[in-house]
Amino acid sequence: VGRAVPRSIAAALADLVGARQVLVGEMAAGHERDWTGRFVGHTPCVVRPGTVDEVAAVLAWCNDRGVAVVPQGGNTGLVGGGVPLDGEVVLSLTRLDSLGTLDHDARQVTSGAGVTLGRLQDHARAGGLRFAVDLAARDSATVGGMAATNAGGLQAMAFGPMRAQLRGIQAVLADGGVVDHLGGLVKDNTGYDLAGLVCGSEGTLAVVTAARLHLEPEPAHRVTALAGFSSVGAAIAAARRVRDEAPGLEAAELFLADGLELVVDTYALPRPVATAAAYLLVEVAGAADPAEALAASLAATDPVDAAVAVGSQRRAELWRYRELLTDAIGHQGVPHKLDVSLPAVALERFVPDVEAAVSAVDDTARCWIFGHVLDGNLHVNVTGPAPHDDRVDAAVLELVAERGGSISAEHGIGRAKRRWLHLARGPVEVRAFRALKTALDPHGILNPGVLLGAASSS
Ligand SMILES: Cc1cc2nc3c(=O)[nH]c(=O)nc-3n(C[C@H](O)[C@H](O)[C@H](O)COP(=O)(O)OP(=O)(O)OC[C@H]3O[C@@H](n4cnc5c(N)ncnc54)[C@H](O)[C@@H]3O)c2cc1C
16 A cells, blocks of 8 residues: 555565554554654554564564564654654554453453553443553553553652553563563562563563553542642642642642643633632542542642532543643644653742743743642643754753753653753663663664664764
8 A cells, every 4th residue: 555665574574463464555654653743754564463472473573684663552652752763663562452350359450552541441440440540641542652651640649650550561572582470469579570671661672562550449539629829839839738738649730821721722611710820730539538628728728719629520621721731732833842850849940940941042932831740740842943953852851950850750762852861861871771772682673763772872
């Protein structure tokens, strides 16, 4: 179908997985472009194995011939790590979508790599349990992609990121060897933690095919509040106070006046509370009703205005103002997504300073800032600069490093931040990274452009 492609790769892979599961030309186009539209590549084919044995066969074939592979799940990653920017084969894992029965005794479940977060959440909820990582891309992001990126999300402050939920992993190494460790033992000190290692490796060390996941009990009560504050500092202080006083805080999201206005304008929504300089969305949950404790602690923070919601529909209405923000920013142009974290003490000052740093580089650039405030995690989105103009990226990431923060809080390094890895990791750490990469993927076929790149390019 479509343009000329090296048929030999597609044809050989079709022999392994069936012709219908190898996409070329127009059929492959959606897999060549990332969610933001900033990273667009090309591939000889997208191969979609349906079993772990097929994944192993595909990798063994590619490994023997030095054919580079980009693993891909829901393609919601935000650092250009899941698209074939150098003509790699795309290995799509979405057909590995089996979900095991809930193990109530262990509070665990085994999930295929291709299961979407939304499906996993529904599956757990139907049995009175829940999966404690949540993010706005839930309908597309997959368990494999979330493990590969160590996704954080809206509740990481309470339950930790993906790595904290992993109780075992099944993953295929570059040569087709299968690591099968899905037993789910909570205590298991029998050597290297391969699940922990593969988690966050962004598809550079192994391909995740399944994961054994920890589940939490579903709380009986859940309350959400959205409050406006006169300054960023007041909103941050309020989040800390609610954390200290209201039991069961599970989410604390900060966004600014321009972000709320953008969502209101883009989706023609009513203003949820009176206009303020900064907004905080908090959610508490527990076996006992936390509404009164939340309202009391929030009132003590002296907000400009606040709305509290108990029913699920009203809660979802409040969440829209935060969750639609990423999409709304996309309507303003191709965003540069700089997901960073700062020490708690540096957070408040960083907001005006990063805006100034971006303006100093490009006075037409627009900064949109929001984030998971109690993790010190801010998403600095910049619209205006051309997709390949990375001067603002440099300015933001250098400022973050200078303030003692991390250049990637949760999205990973991917392609987008590879140039700046040295701001986060010292030469000995990078040497250790390379040793791991060479040991597990000696021919360098797994996502060769991601994280480290070729030995000469980092
Ligand atoms: C609206 C929106 C909101 C978001 N919110 C958050 C958030 O709050 N927190 C957060 O952490 N992220 C967030 N993200 C980013 C993204 O959803 C996560 O990085 C997610 O984990 C990616 O999952 P995916 O299946 O889409 O992976 P992909 O985008 O397909 O891939 C991501 C990376 O993982 C690798 N990979 C994918 N599958 C596998 C596999 N099976 N084995 C090995 N490697 C693999 C890819 O090669 C790539 O490097 C958001 C994205 C969007 C669009």
